[in-house]
Amino acid sequence: MALKPKMANSVKVDDHGYALATLTDITFLDSDESEYEREQFLFDFLAEGTKKPINLKLWTGTIINAERYENGKNKDYSKLTRLCLQLGLINEPDLKQAYRDGKDIDLDLDSLKGLKVRFKLLKQAKTRNLSQIDLNTLEPIKEPVKETK
Secondary structure, eight states, rough: OOOOOOOOBBOOOTTTTTEEEEEEEEEEEOOOOOSOOOEEEEEEEEOBBSSSOEEEEEEEEEEEEEESEEEEEEEEEEEEHHHHHTTTTHHHHHHHHHHHOOOOOOGGGGGTTEEEEEEEOOOOOOTTSSSBBBEEEEEEEOEEEEOOO
């Protein structure tokens, strides 16, 4: 019997480097009921793959914050804040105003379930076999996107 390698299943991207996915589920992970040190949200995305769909997972904290933090060479919001901004759940002026006023923001994360999105993948040498969503490129798809070849 001949030994034959198989082609890897990778996240499918268009000519502009964008991948398409659907946000299929959001789970609250309680620190008391799991091995995690603090409460988290787990966002499950189902992306188009070159051979079959691929599950991508994104873990965030549970706090929205108007402060920016050091993130490598840049300053950026927390993952959850960036995700909410990118997907249009809140805008920066409202975020900053709520922060100044010390008010909570009424956001319904469950409303994102089933949302079709596009994004680019992070390029990291250490995790070259792991596809990760670049949150700064994440955006909702409001109308059908024609596939570019």
